[in-house]
Structures are given as structure tokens and as C-alpha cells.
Amino acid sequence: MTSFIKHWFVIFFIVSINNNSLPQECKALLTIQSDIEEIFVFVDDTLAGNGKTVDINIEPGSYKIVTTENTRQWDARSFIDTLEIEFCENINLKYKFNSEVLLNSEPQDAQVFSNDTLMGYTPLLIPMEFDRIRLEKLGYETAIVNYAEFNENQPVRLNFTGEIDEGKFFDKTLFKVLVGSMLALGVATAYFKLEADTKFDEYQITGDDELLTQTNRLDEISGVTFVAMQINFGLIIYFFLVE
Numbered sequence: 485m486t487s488f489i490k491h492w493f494v495i496f497f498i499v500s501i502n503n504n505s506l507p508q509e510c511k512a513l514l515t516i517q518s519d520i521e522e523i524f525v526f527v528d529d530t531l532a533g534n535g536k537t538v539d540i541n542i543e544p545g546s547y548k549i550v551t552t553e554n555t556r557q558w559d560a561r562s563f564i565d566t567l568e569i570e571f572c573e574n575i576n577l578k579y580k581f582n583s584e585v586l587l588n589s590e591p592q593d594a595q596v597f598s599n600d601t602l603m604g605y606t607p608l609l610i611p612m613e614f615d616r617i618r619l620e621k622l623g624y625e626t627a628i629v630n631y632a633e634f635n636e637n638q639p640v641r642l643n644f645t646g647e648i649d650e651g652k653f654f655d656k657t658l659f660k661v662l663v664g665s666m667l668a669l670g671v672a673t674a675y676f677k678l679e680a681d682t683k684f685d686e687y688q689i690t691g692d693d694e695l696l697t698q699t700n701r702l703d704e705i706s707g708v709t710f711v712a713m714q715i716n717f718g719l720i721i722y723f724f725l726v727e
Contacts, residue, residue, distance in 0.1 A: 510572035514540040516551055517578045526550040544569045551579050561611060564599050584609040587617070587629070588639040594621040606640075662720050669713035676706035 516525050516538045524531060525538045528548050532540045547569065552562035563579045587596060589606040596603045596610065597618040603610060610617065619627040624642035680702035687695035 511541040511543050512569050512572055513574045514542050514549075514567070514569075515574070515576045516540070516549075517576070518551070519580045520553060522554070523579070523581075524552050524554075526552070542569060544571065549577070551577075553581055562601070563611065564601060579611070581611060584611055589619055589621070589627075590639040590641050591621065591624075594619045594624070594627075594640075594642060658723070659720070662716055662723075666713055666716040666720070669709050669716060673706050673709040673713060676702050676709065680706060 518536060521536055522534055524534045547567045549565045549567055550562055553560045561581055587606055587608050587610050592606050594606045596606060596608050616628055616630045619640055621642055623645060625645055627640050627642055629640055680699050683695050683699040687699060
């Protein structure tokens with residue numbers, strides 16, 4: 485009997501050791517809070533929950549966490565984080581959607597990125613929860629802005645790297661100005677020429693020398709506007725050929 489008890493005690497002891505040596509499954513508790521009534525939390529692009537506070541049981545691993553306000557709103561604000569969870573632990577994240585700062589750049593109209601997400605163009609109101617953001621603009625060096633160094637009253641200066649392609653001549657303001665002034669000069673030329681012809685017809689009927697003087701003056705003005713129109717047209721041809 486004593487030998488039988490010893491035999492089962494040894495078996496129980498071995499099984500206990502083996503069970504204790506097996507890895508135990510565990511999950512971390514991720515709690516996400518916000519200062520608005522409802523947020524939507526996505527884990528690796530899958531909706532994990534919504535509400536003012538969202539609790540998620542999550543296994544160890546690497547995850548992309550996206551927290552956004554109303555998903556039906558076209559300009560909904562969002563926060564993007566990458567979490568590396570190694571142990572079974574409690575993680576708390578707090579996002580303040582109502583705390584924003586004005587980000588400006590010199591020159592303006594620079595693209596504002598959080599990771600690979602385009603947030604908008606400067607000047608832009610952005611939440612304060614991002615560790616850093618990226619500014620990009622064609623013809624300028626990329627600028628990284630860290631919140632620890634950010635000054636809302638000082639625009640971010642972008643370093644110019646070279647010439648900027650302003651597009652075709654037909655798309656430039658100068659082309660539009662030249663075409664507009666050419667049309668205006670053409671209308672003026674036709675107007676003064678018609679007035680001159682009218683005065684000359686009246687002179688032929690009445691023989692009034694004053695009408696002849698007015699005719700000559702209107703012809704001179706018509707000639708000047710016609711020459712100006714030709715110069716204007718010549719400039720358009722010139723800029724088109726040298727582009």
C-alpha cells in the first residue's frame with residue numbers, strides 16, 4: 485500500500501511540474517479614452533469597439549491602432565499609433581480631440597502627414613497628441629515637426645531645394661493678362677475706328693471742319709490702340725516660343 489501511494493505521488497509531482505512549465509496564454513487590457521462622447525477604435529483596420537472609453541483584450545504582438553471620431557464625417561479627425569505589446573499588462577491611451585494647435589508653414593499650402601496619413605494642408609488645426617508630424621511641399625525639403633519643439637506662433641520654414649515648375653505658359657497669370665489686354669485693345673481699336681468713320685460721314689454732309697478734326701483725332705487713337713494690340717500679340721507669341 486505504501487509503495488502504491490508513493491507511485492501515484494511521483495506521477496502527480498511530475499504532471500504538476502510539466503503543467504507549470506507550459507506557457508500560459510494571457511492577454512493585455514488596452515483601454516482607450518477620449519474627451520468626446522464617441523470614438524471608434526480600429527486594430528489593424530478592424531473595428532474593435534466604440535464609445536467614450538473602449539476596453540480591448542489583446543494578445544502580445546505588434547498592432548496598428550487607429551482612433552477616430554464619427555466615421556460618417558468626411559473630415560473626421562483621427563489618431564494613429566503603433567503598439568508593441570510584449571507582456572500581459574494594462575495599457576491606457578488618452579486622446580484629446582478638442583485640443584488643437586494651429587500649424588503653419590512658410591511657404592504655406594504644404595502637405596501635413598501623420599505617418600502615411602495626409603491630414604491636410606497648412607495652415608491647419610491639428611490635435612496635440614501626435615509625437616511628430618511631417619511637412620512636404622514640391623520644391624522644398626521635407627520637414628519633421630516634434631511637439632516638444634513646436635511653437636504655434638512661429639511658422640515652420642521649409643528649405644527651398646530648386647526651381648519649381650510653374651506649369652505651361654498658357655496656365656500662367658501673365659498669359660491671361662496678355663490675352664485679356666489684347667482683347668480690350670481690339671475692342672478699343674474697333675470702337676474708335678467706327679467713331680472716326682461716323683464723324684467723317686457727318687463732315688461730308690455738313691462740311692464742318694470741327695468734325696474733320698475729331699475724325700483725325702479718333703483715327704490717331706485707333707491707330708495707337710491697334711499698334712498696342714499688335715505688340716501684345718507679339719509678346720504672347722514670344723513667350724510661347726521661348727518656353
